[in-house]
Amino acid sequence: MENLHFFSLSKITSQLENYLSKIEAATKNCDIQPDQPNLQPVSKGNTKMAKTPESLELSINDATDKSLDRDCTTLSRHVLQQLQSFSPDAQDLSALMNRIGLAGKLIARRLSRAGLMEGVLGFTGEVNVQGESVKKMDVYANDVFISVFKQSGLVCRLASEEMEQPYYIPENCPIGRYTLLYDPIDGSSNTDTNLSLGSIFSIRQQQGTDSDGQATDLLTNGHKQIAAGYILYGPSTMLVYTIGNGVHSFTLDPSLGEFILTEENIKIPNHGPVYSVNEGNFWQWEESIREYIRYVHRTEGYTARYSGAMVSDIHRILVQGGVFLYPGTIQKPEGKLRLLYETAPLAFLIEQAGGRATTGLVNILDVVPKKLHQRTPLIIGSKEDVAKVESFIQNGH
DSSP, X not given: OXXXXXXXXXXXXXXXXXXXXXXXXXXXXXXXXXXXXXXXXXXXXXXXXXXXXXXXXXXXHHHHHGGGTTOOOBHHHHHHHHHTOOSHHHHHHHHHHHHHHHHHHHHHXXXXXXXXXXXXXXXXXXXXXXXXXXXXXXXXXXXXXXXXXXXXXXXXXXXXXXXXXXXXXXXXXXXXXXXXXXXXXXXXXXXXXXXXXXXXXXXXXXXXXXTTSOOGGGOSOGGGEEEEEEEEESSSEEEEEESSSXXXXXXXXXXXXXXXXXXXXXXXXXXOSEEEOOGGGGXXXXXXXXXXXXXXXXXXXXXXXXXXXXXHHHHHHHHHOEEEEEOOOSSOTXXXXXXXXXXXXXXXXXXXXXXXXXXXXXXGGXXXXXXXXXXXXXXXXXXXXXXXXXXXXXXXX
């Protein structure tokens, strides 16, 4: 991608980092309860003075502020707590997650103003390596991730479904031991209609020197991931991640400019009511998948939910339980989703939450890709619901 606008993005990133550092300095002790004004009625003789409008306003503000009293754990701080270490590796991973959070903030800010700015919505007129029409937000989001990690000093390579080959950062490679794999915008068809979108990410440690620039060390199974997760751009912006020690969610507080911990050790229900699949492809699937869809249609207790953005659908299933399906078709049995950028990161996260992810025949994390942009079918979600789909694929019922 030759025409990336790095200079303007670097300027935006620098300005935002300066702003965030000021916010962090001002709110570094935000998990300590704020000073409480004295709101007790003051006695004067036998008469109690009523609260003034100003004191009533303070009461309301204090009630609001108490929502922050429980905790103000930021993303980078949480990673260090999870690793229970301040070793160089722990600090590297904390810094990498902080950079991912920064990319999410920049993309969320752009999306929040997309309808007010020129040149944000619509197609670029180009086609990516997948043969898909490229949207302007795809390009912007991809540029943001590159710009943010160029300054990290930790990442030597970035691999994205929007780029045919990995993007190398030569100035980082002597010391950068990590590779970021990502889908910059998941569900980009929702961009122009103001619906939920997402970003998916995975971090792997570089093996060897990659002297030939082919990144063949990335062609390994999903168990080699050291971190994975997604950012959901919806009514609020959420970041959900795992480093192999449970699944944790954060919500972006715009007033602080920080992702704040909202739930730790999320567990997906063993069974849920939701099945999420694009039933418009019904007649393109194998008969086993069609039989499963007929089964949920005639079985009480199931409800269909499909948004067109996988991150949004996966997040619903993580919270409520159920199953997401993106099977292959008769003409394209390999499926549509990319293993390294989409299915393996989500499989790592869902399994850490107690769920499962499979192609229907083999666990997603066991699949070894033969090329960077390899595709795979995906069945992911609650253990019992995934097992039910597998039973139709493997046994016909």
